[in-house]
Amino acid sequence: MEIQTTAGPRTHRTPPTSAEAPSNPALFQVTRIERALLSALQPGEGHTPPRLAGAVRHALFPGGGRLRPKLCLAVATACGDPDPHLADAAAAAIEMMHCASLVHDDLPCFDAADTRRGQPTVHRAFGESTAVLAGDHLIVLAFEHIARAAADAPRKLPHLVSLLARGVGAPFGLIAGQAWESEPRVDASLYRRAKTGALFEAAAALGAVAAGASPQGWSVVGARIGEAYQVADDILDVAGDPGRAGKPVGQDATHGRPNAVHEHGFQEACWLFERLVRDAGDAIPPCADPEPIRAWLREAERRARSLL
Numbered sequence: 001m002e003i004q005t006t007a008g009p010r011t012h013r014t015p016p017t018s019a020e021a022p023s024n025p026a027l028f029q030v031t032r033i034e035r036a037l038l039s040a041l042q043p044g045e046g047h048t049p050p051r052l053a054g055a056v057r058h059a060l061f062p063g064g065g066r067l068r069p070k071l072c073l074a075v076a077t078a079c080g081d082p083d084p085h086l087a088d089a090a091a092a093a094i095e096m097m098h099c100a101s102l103v104h105d106d107l108p109c110f111d112a113a114d115t116r117r118g119q120p121t122v123h124r125a126f127g128e129s130t131a132v133l134a135g136d137h138l139i140v141l142a143f144e145h146i147a148r149a150a151a152d153a154p155r156k157l158p159h160l161v162s163l164l165a166r167g168v169g170a171p172f173g174l175i176a177g178q179a180w181e182s183e184p185r186v187d188a189s190l191y192r193r194a195k196t197g198a199l200f201e202a203a204a205a206l207g208a209v210a211a212g213a214s215p216q217g218w219s220v221v222g223a224r225i226g227e228a229y230q231v232a233d234d235i236l237d238v239a240g241d242p243g244r245a246g247k248p249v250g251q252d253a254t255h256g257r258p259n260a261v262h263e264h265g266f267q268e269a270c271w272l273f274e275r276l277v278r279d280a281g282d283a284i285p286p287c288a289d290p291e292p293i294r295a296w297l298r299e300a301e302r303r304a305r306s307l308l
């Protein structure tokens, strides 16, 4: 693939209208997420330095699987979704964190990747310094957006903010996960749980809290499926096709990163994936309507398998 080195015009998929909602819940969820992300950008975008604003849009649109915000909304829906505005904001914040992590993960000082979601990575399109700032800005925006949206639900705000920070920071979140790569020894499961599992865990927990439910059981669902997803990504990194994946493969061997296939072998890694997906399904707590979360689990598993 030819890599563009300057920011060019981008085409954006138009989100479907809410008129399609009643007959197609999956499409309705996608609409909610795209709209929530656009509304998160809105307040300051017109006054943001244009190159930075362009890099942030490039990081967010078009999306990949949007698995984490879909998980957040699926849990909120399973818990009755009494405050959809807050659930939307939580979903957008989670996806902004995820996209920030991808921008930083692709930088030359991390995985030095040229492509992401079939496009040039942010630093290849906008330059390294703008990419660093775009990731930073997305992290700040995620917290700001939650804070604004929770103005009418001040009792939920500290819980939402601390769960989000736990999923992203150290010692449990994705920053810790990325930092384990700089250590001489790392427990591979701990690494996967921090680097990837923690943000899925936060997505599920935020969905529950936004809906006024306890996050406890939901966190386990998110953590298990998140770890499963990283195992699938490890298998993809060893056995996948870069064209279909939309990103380079073989990165873990190149950079000496822990990888479930290197650690356990291909077959064992596949069994580990299956066991974690099963554990996630078994952890679903009693709720008003389990179908949205069961549907999400089927989609997450399908997406992980389709990449392999």
Ligand code: IPE
Binding pocket: 063, 064, 065, 066, 067, 117, 195, 196, 229, 230, 233
């Ligand atoms: C990629 O996550 C990074 C991992 C933690 C494996 P996704 O596969 O969810 O990326 P997008 O958002 O769909 O591109």
Ligand code: IPE
Binding pocket: 101, 102, 105, 111, 174, 177, 178, 195, 196, 233, 237, 247
């Ligand atoms: C990414 O892990 C997880 C993040 C915290 C960004 P990887 O480096 O394995 O993910 P890909 O393969 O680049 O998407």
Ligand code: MG
Binding pocket: 105, 110, 111
């Ligand atoms: Mg990485």
Ligand code: MG
Binding pocket: 105, 106, 111, 113, 251
């Ligand atoms: Mg990477």
